[in-house]
Amino acid sequence: MNADVARQVAALRETVARLHRELTRNGLVAWTSGNVSARVPGQELMVIKPSGVDYDDLTADTMVVCDLTGAVVDGGSPSSDTAAHAYVYRAMPEVGGVVHTHSGYATAWAARGESIPCWLTAQADEFGGEIPVGPFALIGGDDIGKGVVSTLAGHRSPAVLMRNHGVFAVGRDARAAVKAAVMCEDVARTAHLARALGQPLPIAPADIDSLYDRYQNVYGQRPPAG
Numbered sequence: 001m002n003a004d005v006a007r008q009v010a011a012l013r014e015t016v017a018r019l020h021r022e023l024t025r026n027g028l029v030a031w032t033s034g035n036v037s038a039r040v041p042g043q044e045l046m047v048i049k050p051s052g053v054d055y056d057d058l059t060a061d062t063m064v065v066c067d068l069t070g071a072v073v074d075g076g077s078p079s080s081d082t083a084a085h086a087y088v089y090r091a092m093p094e095v096g097g098v099v100h101t102h103s104g105y106a107t108a109w110a111a112r113g114e115s116i117p118c119w120l121t122a123q124a125d126e127f128g129g130e131i132p133v134g135p136f137a138l139i140g141g142d143d144i145g146k147g148v149v150s151t152l153a154g155h156r157s158p159a160v161l162m163r164n165h166g167v168f169a170v171g172r173d174a175r176a177a178v179k180a181a182v183m184c185e186d187v188a189r190t191a192h193l194a195r196a197l198g199q200p201l202p203i204a205p206a207d208i209d210s211l212y213d214r215y216q217n218v219y220g221q222r223p224p225a226g
């Protein structure tokens with residue numbers, strides 16, 4: 001590892017450790033479940049959570065560096081979901097961050113094998129339509145990664161509800177993936193409450209397109225021109 005790559009890895013160790021606090025702060029995880037990873041830009045490497053370490057004890061130094069086959073390059077035992085993260089990075093070059101949680105409302109939809117219809121403008125903004133369900137897959141090997149990638153390929157959503165399991169979310173970097181995981185749970189909760197009250201109203205596809213386009217391309221602080 002040359003000095004530039006070592007500096008990138010050191011910075012991502014800090015970022016990934018810090019982003020795990022967002023999972024607990026937003027109530028997305030129980031005990032040691034859930035994990036965040038980040039691709040090292042331009043390298044066949046990722047930084048990921050260690051396996052079975054308490055959230056309070058996650059520091060930059062405890063993060064594990066793996067290659068994109070999931071083999072450890074530096075550190076202890078990585079998250080048991082490492083193979084799934086590695087598969088996503090290999091298959092989706094545009095993805096720089098991956099998050100996995102069993103957050104309650106979203107995972108309740110996953111337990112029913114039901115995608116979340118687009119009933120909310122915030123969902124249209126962030127997900128561009130339904131949040132889809134992926135196949136049932138056992139941990140270990142590439143089955144989870146394959147299911148995540150094949151499901152995301154047919155949708156604008158950066159999150160997938162893996163059937164009977166939980167959420168996998170992706171983003172251009174780890175922070176964007178964490179945001180998608182947080183928003184997925186928020187949408188899942190509101191959609192559940194709405195349906196508990198009766199039949200929620202659909203949003204016209206053209207309006208979903210319009211909301212998605214505006215949010216993805218116009219909304220927020222833009223970098224200065226030039």
Ligand SMILES: [Zn+2]
Nearest residue numbers: 100102165166
């Ligand atoms: Zn899981």
